[in-house]
Amino acid sequence: xxxxxxxxxxxxxxxxxxxxxxxxxxxxxxxxxxxxxxxxxxxxxxxxxxxxxxxxxxxxxxxxxxxxxxxxxxxxxxxxxxxxxxxxxxxxxxxxxxxxxxxxxxxxx
Amino acid sequence: xxxxxxxxxxxxxxxxxxxxxxxxxxxxxxxxxxxxxxxxxxxxxxxxxxxxxxxxxxxxxxxxxxxxxxxxxxxxxxxxxxxxxxxxxxxxxxxxxxxxxxxxxxxxxxxxxxxxx
Numbered sequence: 018x019x020x021x022x023x024x025x026x027x028x029x030x031x032x033x034x035x036x037x038x039x040x041x042x043x044x045x046x047x048x049x050x051x052x053x054x055x056x057x058x059x060x061x062x063x064x065x066x067x068x069x070x071x072x073x074x075x076x077x078x079x080x081x082x083x084x085x086x087x088x089x090x091x092x093x094x095x096x097x098x099x100x101x102x103x104x105x106x107x108x109x110x111x112x113x114x115x116x117x118x119x120x121x122x123x124x125x126x
Numbered sequence: 127x128x129x130x131x132x133x134x135x136x137x138x139x140x141x142x143x144x145x146x147x148x149x150x151x152x153x154x155x156x157x158x159x160x161x162x163x164x165x166x167x168x169x170x171x172x173x174x175x176x177x178x179x180x181x182x183x184x185x186x187x188x189x190x191x192x193x194x195x196x197x198x199x200x201x202x203x204x205x206x207x208x209x210x211x212x213x214x215x216x217x218x219x220x221x222x223x224x225x226x227x228x229x230x231x232x233x234x235x236x237x238x239x240x241x242x243x
Binding site: 049051053055058059060061062063066068104106110114116118119121 | 169216218229231232233234236237
């Protein structure tokens with residue numbers, strides 16, 4: 018069945034550092050891919066998405082490219098801020114929605 | 127501004143009590159979901175609904191039940207709470223996507239953190 022594997026956390030960074038969170042997937046067909054973010058004390062919210070191969074999703078300085086050849090959808094941000102501290106979830110939508118286990122990111126000032 | 131509302135935000139109750147977690151959305155979405163989020167933050171789908179009078183069990187077995195009498199309302203009930211039910215419960219909704227049921231993003235509420243003593 019479909020599955021999502023994302024980089025284990027926690028990840029701790031200094032402000033202005035480069036962030037990468039790896040996400041790989043296993044799926045049949047042509048799934049859509051998502052990144053969701055959960056800030057402390059809140060529910061999840063959609064960060065970005067890509068619906069077909071080579072699409073790049075972007076939002077709030079974050080980017081992720083749908084790579085079918087490597088079955089990956091890695092999340093990147095060039096310069097993180099303290100306000101980016103959150104839990105990040107990679108997700109795949111096919112005949113069902115599958116979430117990764119989440120990666121906790123803490124950005125220190 | 128949240129379009130999906132969960133109450134209560136926090137709940138501490140004793141073992142054996144019956145509880146209902148409320149979830150309402152104002153977006154007119156047909157699909158609604160309940161997820162259980164464990165301390166490690168992983169999400170587990172416990173119930174979902176395609177619309178009024180539709181309820182389905184999710185991937186994780188749960189002793190809770192749900193109902194969908196109105197489009198906007200999807201309450202979750204535990205008949206007899208136990209300490210093992212202590213968790214965060216997240217409600218979500220989505221609209222049907224033109225390219226498939228699950229391609230539309232989910233909109234989440236802020237969750238109910240339940241503690242059973």
